[in-house]
Amino acid sequence: MNKIRSGIIGVGKYLPGNILTNADLEKMVDTTDEWIVTRTGIKERRIASDGEAASDMAAKAARAALENARLKPKDIDLIIVATITPDMFFPSTACQLQYKLGIENIPAFDISVACSGFVYGLTIADQFIKTGCYKHALVVAAEKLSAVTDWTDRSTCILFGDGAGAAILGPVREGGILGAHLGADGSKGDLLQLPAGGSRLPASIKTVENRLHTIKMEGNVLFKHAVKIMAEAALAVTEPLGLKGDDIDLIIPHQANIRILHALAKRMGVDPEKKLYLNIEKYGNMSAASSAVALAEAIQEGRIKKGDTILMDAFGGGLTWGALVIKW
Numbered sequence: 001m002n003k004i005r006s007g008i009i010g011v012g013k014y015l016p017g018n019i020l021t022n023a024d025l026e027k028m029v030d031t032t033d034e035w036i037v038t039r040t041g042i043k044e045r046r047i048a049s050d051g052e053a054a055s056d057m058a059a060k061a062a063r064a065a066l067e068n069a070r071l072k073p074k075d076i077d078l079i080i081v082a083t084i085t086p087d088m089f090f091p092s093t094a095c096q097l098q099y100k101l102g103i104e105n106i107p108a109f110d111i112s113v114a115c116s117g118f119v120y121g122l123t124i125a126d127q128f129i130k131t132g133c134y135k136h137a138l139v140v141a142a143e144k145l146s147a148v149t150d151w152t153d154r155s156t157c158i159l160f161g162d163g164a165g166a167a168i169l170g171p172v173r174e175g176g177i178l179g180a181h182l183g184a185d186g187s188k189g190d191l192l193q194l195p196a197g198g199s200r201l202p203a204s205i206k207t208v209e210n211r212l213h214t215i216k217m218e219g220n221v222l223f224k225h226a227v228k229i230m231a232e233a234a235l236a237v238t239e240p241l242g243l244k245g246d247d248i249d250l251i252i253p254h255q256a257n258i259r260i261l262h263a264l265a266k267r268m269g270v271d272p273e274k275k276l277y278l279n280i281e282k283y284g285n286m287s288a289a290s291s292a293v294a295l296a297e298a299i300q301e302g303r304i305k306k307g308d309t310i311l312m313d314a315f316g317g318g319l320t321w322g323a324l325v326i327k328w
Contacts, residue, residue, distance in 0.1 A: 003130075004129065004130050004131075004132055004171050005130070005171065005172050005173070005174070005175070005176040005177075006125070006126045006129035006130050006169050006170070006171065006172065006176050006177050007169065007170070007171075007172035007175055007176030007177060007326070007327075008122075008167045008168070008169055008176075008177075008295075008326065009069045009071075009136075009168055009169065009170045009172070010065045010066065010067075010068040010069020010070070010071065010167065010168040011064075011065055011068055011165070011166065011167050011168075011292075011295055011296040011299055012060075012061045012062065012063065012064025012065030012066070012067070012068055012165070012166045012167075012296060013061050013064060013163070013164065013165045013166070013292070013293045013296040013297065014057050014058075014060035014061040014064065014163065014164045014165075015046045015162075015163045015164075015283065015293070016046045016047060016048040016049065016052060016057070016162050016163065017046075018046060018047040018048070018049060019044050019045075019046060019047075020044060020045050020046075020047050020161075021033075021043065021044045022036045022037065022042070022043055022044065022158070025157065025158055028151060028157070029151070029152065029153075029154040029157060029158075030154055031154050031158060036158045037281075039257075039259070040158065040159060040257050040258060040259075040280070040284075041257065041258025041259070041261075041278070041280050041281055042158065042159065042258075042280055042281060042284045042285075043281045043282070044281070044282060044283075044284075045160065045161030045162075045282075045283055045284035045286075046161050046162050046163055046283055046286075047146045047161065047162055048144045048146060048147075048162040052144070052162075053087040053144060054081075054083050054085050054086055054087055054093050054142040054143065054144050054164070055087050055093045055096040055097050055100060055142070056100075057142045057144070057162070057163065057164035058081055058083075058093060058097045058100075058140045058142035058164050058166070059097055059100040059101060060164065061140055061142065061164035061165055061166040061292070062097060062101060062138055062140050062166045063101070064166065064296075065138065065140075065166035065167060065168050065296075066138075066168065068168075069136075069168045069170075071136060071168065073101045073102055073103045074103065075135075075136050076101070076103055076106065076136050076137070076138045076168070077106055077134035077135050077136050077137065078106060078107050078108075078125065078128055078134045078136075078137040078138065079094045079097060079098050079103070079106065079107070079108035079109075079137075079138045079140070080094065080108075080109060080110075080111060080121045080124060080125055080137065080138070080139045080140070081093045081094040081097055081108075081109075081110045081111070081121075081139075081140050081141075081142060082110070082111050082112075082113060082117025082118050082120060082121045082139070082140070082141040082142075082288040082292075083110060083112070083117065083141065083142050083143055083287075083288060084112055084114050084117070084143065084148075084194070084287055084288070084317070085142075085143050085144045085145060085147055085148055085287075086110060092108065092109055092110040093110050093142065094108035094109050094110050094140075095108050095109075097140065111124070113184075113288070113316060113318060113320045113322075114192065114287055114288065114316030114317035114318055114320060115254045115256065115285070115287045115288060115290065115291075115314055115315060115316025115317065115320075116182075116254070116288070116314040116315060116316040116318070116320040116321055116322045117141050117287070117288030117314075117316070118139065118141040118165065118167075118288045118289070118290075118291040118292045118295075118312075118314065119180070119182070119291060119312050119313075119314045119322035119323065119324050120182060120320070120322050121139040121140075121141065121288075122139055122167065122169065122177070122180075122312075122324055123177075123180040123182055123322065123324060124139075125137035125139050125169045126169060126177045126180065129169050129170065129171060135170060135171065136168060136169070136170045137168070137169045137170075138166065138167075138168055139166065139167050139168075139169065139292075140164060140165070140166040140292070141164065141165050141166075141287075141288035141289045141290075141291065141292040142163075142164035142288075142289060143162060143163065143164070143286050143287040143288055143289045144162045145160035145161065145162060145215070145285070145286065145287055146160065146161070146162050148194055148213065148214050148215055149214060149215060150211050150214035150215065152211075153211075153214070155217070155219060156214075156215055156216075156217055156219075158284075159257075159284055159285045160215070160284055160285050160286070160287075161283050161284035161285065161286050162286065162289075163283060163286045163289045163293050164289050164292070164293075165289050165291070165292020165293040165294075165295065165296050166292060166296075167292065167295065167296075174327075175307075175326070175327035175328060176326065176327060177324060177325070177326050178241055178309075178325045178326065178327055179237050179240060179241050179324070179325050180237060180322065180323065180324045180325075181233050181236040181237040181322065181323045181324075182320075182321070182322045183229075183233065183236075183320070183321050183322070184318050184319065184320045184321070185318070185319045186318065186319075188225065188319045189317070189318060189319065190218070191217065191218045191221055191222045191225070191317075191319065192215070192216075192217045192218070192222055192316070192317035192318075192319070193215075193216055193317060194213065194214065194215055194216070195207075195212040195213075195216060196210075196212035196213050197212075197213050223257065223259070223260060225315075225319065226256060226257075226260050226315045227260055227263040227264060227267065229315055229319070229321045230253065230254075230260070230264050230313050230314075230315045230321065230323075231264055231267040231268060233313055233315070233321045233322065233323035234251075234264075234268055234311060234313050234323050236323065237311070237323040237324065237325050238311065238323075238325060241325060243309065243325065245268045245269045245270040245275075246270075247309055248270070248275060248309055248310070248311045248325075249275075249304075249305075249308035249309050249310065250275060250276075250277055250298060250303055250304060250308060250310050250311070251264075251265070251268075251270070251275050251276050251277065251310075251311045251312075251313060252277045252291060252294050252295050252298060252310060252311070252312045252313075253276065253277075253291075253294075253312075253313045253314065254285075254290050254291050254313070254314035254315060254316065255278065255279060255280040255283065255284075255285060255286070255290040255291075255294060256280075256285050256290070256315070257280075257285075258278070258280055258281075261276055261278065261280070262276075264276075264313070277294055277297075277298045277303055278294075279293070279294055279297055287316065288316075290314075291312055291314050295312070304328055305328065306328055307327070307328060308327075308328045309325065309326070309327055309328075310325070310326045310327075310328055311323065311324070311325055312324040312325075312326070
């Protein structure tokens with residue numbers, strides 16, 4: 001019996017129309033365009049409108065992926081949504097997306113893995129396709145980080161943006177997902193967290209007054225872990241496949257910080273100008289959506305061609321990390 005291969009057969013993205021530039025942020029907090037660009041590589045980011053939730057952005061990205069794959073909603077057998085900014089605790093954003101797409105009676109669930117969410121989602125979907133359990137899986141990463149950003153904290157408000165990206169996985173005759181590596185270290189969860197709103201610290205006047213419903217980050221410590229772990233994750237997935245830096249045609253990393261990404265390229269021994277796909281200057285850090293949007297744009301821009309070997313590499317709160325190799 002032939003072994004089923006799983007590959008990406010369609011991609012899509014959605015980005016809100018509202019643009020928040022560094023010049024805009026200069027009027028909000030004590031910062032400068034030069035400082036932001038030098039430290040992060042970000043020039044602007046997209047901000048969803050007040051009435052726009054994660055499921056709304058997810059639906060637009062999903063419809064674009066369906067069109068790209070030349071499939072109809074009824075062809076989808078499984079929906080996975082990666083998000084840390086769901087519309088609400090429950091029902092899941094995936095169930096709401098299922099309803100928006102008009103799909104009935106298929107499994108749909110969310111995963112909460114912060115910035116690693118898209119790589120985790122692809123890896124999970126890959127297992128379902130390879131076993132023959134499902135034929136077409138829709139993986140969407142959608143984030144409205146502007147809703148959980150402290151706009152008075154100049155160390156974090158400069159970083160985040162909103163958006164969504166989607167990919168459809170299905171059986172392929174050649175290429176596809178060659179391997180994946182996932183990991184987590186809960187002991188370092190306090191380095192990047194949103195403290196309140198759950199069962200540990202339910203919403204109260206005090207939690208709102210203390211801004212505990214917004215992202216808290218230990219940036220300097222997180223930076224060091226990110227570079228080390230992203231490099232280790234890349235090696236963990238490429239070495240068993242017999243791949244070296246020169247064998248990778250394009251690296252699509254989580255768009256967290258330009259200095260982290262250049263440090264990753266250095267550790268891997270690759271030229272960042274040739275091997276790294278970057279769009280951080282346009283969108284900032286969109287958590288799980290960053291990798292998804294970057295993949296869609298790399299394909300649309302012709303940076304990925306048939307036969308290319310692609311490495312996706314992500315790191316996020318949890319701490320979590322994941323790397324994935326795809327033969328296009």
